[in-house]
Amino acid sequence: MTTAATAIVLEAAPFLLLGSLIGALIEVLVPERTLLRLIPRSGTGQVAVGVFAGMLLPTCECGIVPVVRRLLLKNVPPRVAIPYMLAAPVVNPVVIASTLFAFQGDMSVVGLRLLLVIIPAAALGFALGDASPRTVLRQQPIDLKRFDEAEAAHLPEHDHAHGCGCGCGHAVSGPFARTRAVLFHTAAEFVSMGRFLVFGAVVAAGFKAFLPPAVLEFFIGSPMMAVGGLMLLAIALSICSEADAFVAASFASFPMAAKVAFMAIGPMVDLKLIPLFLTVFTRRVAVALMVVPTVTVFVMGVLLAWGGW
Template sequence: MIESLVLMATAATAIVLEAAPFLLLGSLIGSLIEVLVPERTLLRVIPRSGVGQVATGIFAGMLLPTCECGIVPVVRRLLLKNVPPRVAIPYMMAAPVVNPVVLGSTLFAFQGDLTVVGLRVLLVIIPAAALGFALGNAGPRSVLRQRPIDLKRFGEAEAELVASHDAHEWGGGCGCDHGAQGAGGKARAVLFHTAAEFISMGRFLVFGAVVAAGFKAFLPPSVLGLFADNPLLAVGGLMLLAIALSICSEADAFVAASFASFPVSAKVAFMAIGPMVDLKLIPLFLTVFNRRVALALIVVPVVTVYVMAAVLAVGGG
């Protein structure tokens, strides 16, 4: 029991240390967008058609690669800049996989197998596109969860920081005159928003890391063996494992490749679902987005990836 608890603590610490830099990077990118990129500039480069918007979101990760550990704050900032959900949500789902770094790591982990890379991308872009089209013409801020923060839960300094941050987000004014600031003022504004975003989301990262580490520490290895011989159970088993382990998309291909006894369909499902839904992302979804959108962000990828991977498994893949 003591050994399991030590393993759990070690794994939780490792997840946080692995993910925190990406969350910080995501918060920084989101803050740079907030302070330096005018809303009209973003909106000018977005296509008018629904298909064009979804496609832009799906493939934007090739130009702005972001790990799933930091994607949520970036997308929240894009939505607050009135970027259509048909762009922002597909970007959030697809960018952690459809980017040069992850595609390269997947190709390397599977020894140059382009089929595996192609299947991974396919299993990600289909649910990403489905979510984008399902949102239709929803307003950018209508998909976000608008609830006040209980300042009693924070220290005095944190309370002031987060209160000002939320006032800025929901139109109350943060006192940061972005347009009139010089270089020094803009730099301070970037640091301000980065800190507020990181504080707001970091606690949910820690929570998800602890839960994921608990699965890793207390799930017997023999349980995985029960799933390997049945293709449909193998797909479901590795998907559940991907959700529980919460491995960053830059590294998950190497973990998937290590499951030598599992079929390719199960390995691809593992690599597809993890960057879209895992135990560190679920609390962020439920915190940032309204309940219906958050549930869709969880359910649609899980169902879609399982069905597609199961079809591949039945076909002998």
């Protein structure tokens, strides 16, 4: 169990670090007005940008939550940020290529996997409507940026050394000030999120260590049991989205619909993401992030299984 937990942490930590770095770069270097200028005004356009942004900014689910939190703190609409968080770990070139390779060039598997991720991601985006970033986030720690304070700190009439806007006390004057601010934010975000990654890895390793192989065989009997069983396994194992297609392909006795459901739900909801959802987002949003993808993928997976997949 210890070995499995360590393996999960070592596999996920680089992506969490990368996500924390991307979030820090957004926090320090990207002005809010520049970011918002790239976002369409229409609700449909915003959801579409969020769903497909991973094609340009691919991020594993191990590091997506810090990036999305920073985007929301930059006042990016939840209608963009939440679909991006759910879809980007799958709707990106790296995962599409790995899925295609694992299933020997079967484009139908890739298409179904994308479909089972895009639908709940877009549904949550539309459901959020015109919600404010503040309404989906929990109260932030003191080392994170509050939008109003950051704007006040960067008004041009101030002639003193400015902070980075997060309340951490770092000045942004001097030749290496921005670099220091990026490193500080990266470290703070990584440590803040890392403890939940470790907790999720321990729980996932426990499932992996103590789940008897005979249990899997029990679920093969019916489409509902097969889809639900592999979904539960995906949530428990918490495998990175770049590698889960190879694990799914190894379940030879399960129907393809169950394998696709396995690959769809894991990157959206797993034991390392659930603690992060509950920590970063309000309870209602966190529950929706867990329930909507799970129910949607299960229903679609069962329908595919009944259709012969």
